[in-house]
Amino acid sequence: MTANSFDRIKIPSSFWRDLPKVGIKEQEVIHRARLPINILTEPVVVTTDQYFSIWQAVFELVSDPAMGIIKLTTDVKAAQLPPTVLAAYHARNYREALNRMARYKQLCSPERLHIIEENELCTIELEWLYSDLTESPMLAGVVMASLLEIGRLGTGQPLKAKFVEFSHPMGNKQVLEDYFGCEIHFESKHNRLTLNLSDLDLYFESYNAELLEILTPALDLSLDKQQRRNSIADTVKGILKQSLSSGRPDIQSVAGELSISERTLQRRLTEAGTSFKNLLSETRHKMARDYLVDPSLDIKEVAFLLGYEELNSFYRAFRQWEGETPSNWRALHIGSDLYVPPIH
Missing domain, CATH: 1.10.10.60 (Homeodomain-like)
Known part of the structure; x- marks a missing residue:
């Protein structure tokens, strides 16, 4: 646990807006998660455990979690990306994009991405602070898919993962393997995405140095203020x-x-x-x-x-x-x- 982070998560409006993509109503999620309905109408933040509860509700309500993960992470327009993700989308290459996502995720939630480059592989493991609970399988799947998707969006290439590990099963395994382009391991000790290290050097077609000159100082200032x-x-x-x-x-x-x-x-x-x-x-x-x-x-x-x-x-x-x-x-x-x- 880190003393420099609050257990506070801002749920973006896009989360509620995207629920119909997977056939779920926002009120259904709130009811199943046993949270106050005012979460939909007031600018509130939630704790990590509450965030897990929301995603667990989505996991239980969606007809096929695997297909739900794909629908929630694909077909995203650049104009809809929040500044923290835009800074990754406009990075120079995939490596820089992943590092920016790991850095600026701290502005949104007490989540850490541990990125390890070793033996021609890049392993990314998720860690959530302030909770002894395991994140919902649906949440882990969306995070993993988002990390791969940013690489596909930026490079314009159909990148594939080397292999993916999840702590729990989540729907149609074949659907996930088709999406990630690799073997999926359920019942693993960790939620972990492994990429080919060579892919990290791929240039981003979306690289925009001028925009980064505007975004980066503003995000760094916000991160510094949050930490203080x-x-x-x-x-x-x-x-x-x-x-x-x-x-x-x-x-x-x-x-x-x-x-x-x-x-x-x-x-x-x-x-x-x-x-x-x-x-x-x-x-x-x-x-x-x-x-x-x-x-x-x-x-x-x-x-x-x-x-x-x-x-x-x-x-x-x-x-x-x-x-x-x-x-x-x-x-x-x-x-x-x-x-x-x-x-x-």
């Missing part, structure tokens, strides 16, 4: 988590823990695009859900552990977070295997 934001915000949340049960911590006491002035802490949080009030609310929200699924704690104890002096104050806050009372939420989620962390 996450660092200070994670630190403050850690302090809040440790001190909530002893009473409601204020910004002055947290600044003292950091050995900086209250004004300096306020300025750094503002620069990071957040505030002390927001971080306190997010920390309490996360901890409230964690505590409520523990049957050994009654609701009064949960309120105390979160630093609330009055039970009614906790109830009002929880209604704002979840749209229902702590007791009703607990009845729905306690002991459930489908429990996923809160939306921030």
Whole structure:
């Protein structure tokens, strides 16, 4: 796990827009993933576990996951690509494109691509931070296909993988083998894509140096800001988590823990695009859900552990977070295997 990343994922609007391609309605996904419907109407971010839950819902709803993977990753127009992928599409060659995808994926999600070049092969392995769960087979398939697809789009050639490994089966194996152009291995220890190393030197027909001169500095600046934001915000949340049960911590006491002035802490949080009030609310929200699924704690104890002096104050806050009372939420989620962390 990395201390420099938040467990926050922005779901692009294109995700919901593309669901009809595989015969699924967005409301069906939200219902099966057991997430609030406001995720479709408000600019929210989700945690890694929630993101996995969404993709697992897609996996369970689609008629053939293998065909779904192909439909979601092919027939994509360059104009529809987000800036993080455009920077790869306009790279000089396939190697540079993959490295750019690995670098700028950090702006979208706590996902890491480990790229290893060895023995005439290039192996790309996926790692997700902030979760001990295995990503949905559908999600792993889409990521793998996207990595190959960017090479095909950029070079204009029907590139083939050397071999592909998935931790779980996913639909029609032959369909996937036809798409990747190689043997597919299910029930592997890792989700891994292996390419021919020689393909990485292939020139991209879509190479655009002038556009990269605009995109790269802007993306690098955003990445730098995100890393600095996450660092200070994670630190403050850690302090809040440790001190909530002893009473409601204020910004002055947290600044003292950091050995900086209250004004300096306020300025750094503002620069990071957040505030002390927001971080306190997010920390309490996360901890409230964690505590409520523990049957050994009654609701009064949960309120105390979160630093609330009055039970009614906790109830009002929880209604704002979840749209229902702590007791009703607990009845729905306690002991459930489908429990996923809160939306921030």
